[in-house]
Amino acid sequence: MDIRFVESLVAVVEVGSLAAAARQQNLTAAAISQRVAALEAELHVALLLREGRRVVPTPDCEALLPDFNRMLRIRAGLKQRLMQGRLKGTFRLGAISTAIGDYAPGLVEVLRAEAPEVELSLMPGSSSEIFHKFESEALDAALIVEPPFVLPKSMVFEVVGRQPLGLLTPKEPGQDLPYIVYGREAWGGSACWAALERLETAPRILCEMDALETIAQMVGDGLGQALLPRWEGLLRHFPQTCFAPIDASARNVGLLSWRRDRDRPVMELLRQGLGLAQGVTPS
Structure with missing residues (x-):
């Protein structure tokens, strides 16, 4: 089995189009189609179906995809080992x-x-x-x-x-700003939530997300305040905010x-x- 043909098939499945996969691999759509046809002939199963404008994997192809992806990872790993x-x-x-x-x-x-x-x-x-x-x-x-x-x-x-936790507020804070919460399911977010609960028993929440730069931008725009870790670029990129450390807690x-x-x-x-x-x- 030619690993290049497997790579082309996986590309088609990922992008849902022969033409898009061809552009991704610097080949023609006809060449991609020929590679898929060669795999189908070797395996004696259909691998792709057309649904409207999209090309989708057949049930047989879906069953084989984990093995195809494993083959590609092994090839990539071999190249990395040599380097x-x-x-x-x-x-x-x-x-x-x-x-x-x-x-x-x-x-x-x-x-x-x-x-x-x-x-x-x-x-x-x-x-x-x-x-x-x-x-x-x-x-x-x-x-x-x-x-x-x-x-x-x-x-x-x-x-x-080691990034200290603290309260991020607008430089000109409004009255009783709600909190923009760093996602509690995120690895760094749970510690921030625990620290926020120590500050306020029932914080008023505007929204919650695992996107620190977006949170900092929203704070700078005056939409709320947030309890966040202070990464190195925080105040450099968001000068319209103020950061006040709250305790010894930190995000590593x-x-x-x-x-x-x-x-x-x-x-x-x-x-x-x-x-x-x-x-x-x-x-």
Whole structure:
């Protein structure tokens, strides 16, 4: 089975169109169709159906998709393994949005100077989403909120920044502003909610979301106040707000990596760009 044909089939399923998959892979729609037809002939099943303008997987295709995706991950992993001892190739880093703003410029600067053949691929998302992608080895490392559970021994979490919790208000606050709540289901949001409950027994809530920059913008626009962690770029990007720490509570953001990768040259550069001590392996 040709793995390139599998990649084309998965692309069609993801975008729902032969033409869109062809553009994504720099091929013609006819070439994509031929690849799918070759897979169907090899497996002796139909893999795609047309529903109106969309192309959708058949039940047989849906049953095989987990295996097809696993094949593609294995291929990507093999390429990454070959690059481990060399400073070249793509490095896939998942990161929460505030970490991208705080740390991406420094990482890009270090890699551009020390490893120009390494392409940094930044993939945003929530901490839980990124963790699951890292766990399935779709990412090489991650910048996320400290997980609220014990990690497997194969993983390492190194704290990059300890962000104090505090009350974010407009510079010209109105009377009795409601609270914009940092999502309680988010890894960093539960601590903020607990701190808010200590401040007010029955806070008046305007809305709730796992989107810190949007919350800060809404606070700056005078729509409400919020109890948030103070990331490095908070007041730089939202100067129309004021931050008042409330107690010793904090949100830890750090680097999640595989213990087996600790000696990879690119990981050493990553730690350098994040200001982490060299040669130290956390427990």
